[in-house]
Amino acid sequence: MASTSTNKQPLLIDRVFHNTVDSNTLASGSATSLDILGTNSSAVLLNCTTNDGGICEDIYTVARSTTAYTVLFYLSTAADYLRSTEAFFVGQVTSATTSGVITNFDSMPKVLAPLPEVGSEPQLRALYVPSGKVLWATLQLAAPVGTNETPIIAAQGGLY
Numbered sequence: 001m002a003s004t005s006t007n008k009q010p011l012l013i014d015r016v017f018h019n020t021v022d023s024n025t026l027a028s029g030s031a032t033s034l035d036i037l038g039t040n041s042s043a044v045l046l047n048c049t050t051n052d053g054g055i056c057e058d059i060y061t062v063a064r065s066t067t068a069y070t071v072l073f074y075l076s077t078a079a080d081y082l083r084s085t086e087a088f089f090v091g092q093v094t095s096a097t098t099s100g101v102i103t104n105f106d107s108m109p110k111v112l113a114p115l116p117e118v119g120s121e122p123q124l125r126a127l128y129v130p131s132g133k134v135l136w137a138t139l140q141l142a143a144p145v146g147t148n149e150t151p152i153i154a155a156q157g158g159l160y
Helices: none
Strands: 015-022 043-047 053-062 070-076 088-094 102-104 127-130 134-139 152-159
Touching: 015 043, 043 053, 043 152, 053 088, 088 102, 127 134
Parallel strands: none
Antiparallel strands: 015 152, 043 134, 053 102, 053 127, 053 152, 070 088, 070 134
């Protein structure tokens, strides 16, 4: 059993992951709101409903066109569909406007892990996905674009 089940520190990673999502069919249901509205098409980026949770140390987009797209991230308890009543907004990142450029989700929460040397950013950042939760990603659009110009969305980290 992972260390998260016994509340011991440090949390030990059992296995690593690197998940990607093609966002050409994703849309939040609104081009302006951060809330999930109406019918949406979102994708699971990390599913922790059947394990002890996970930590995303890097979440990023890879641009595929000259159009900037806003990627929205939500936590939910449902793994089958992102419902507006269960969706909790946790952040956003806007993709680059040059194809192939990577944009990182730099506004993730700060973590308590110690650093070997202090620089301009004295704390690391990561997004913890607790046991029983799912990390969803979608684009801030009223309807899906449906072409391969939307960014690739990816997350890397470890599962407990």
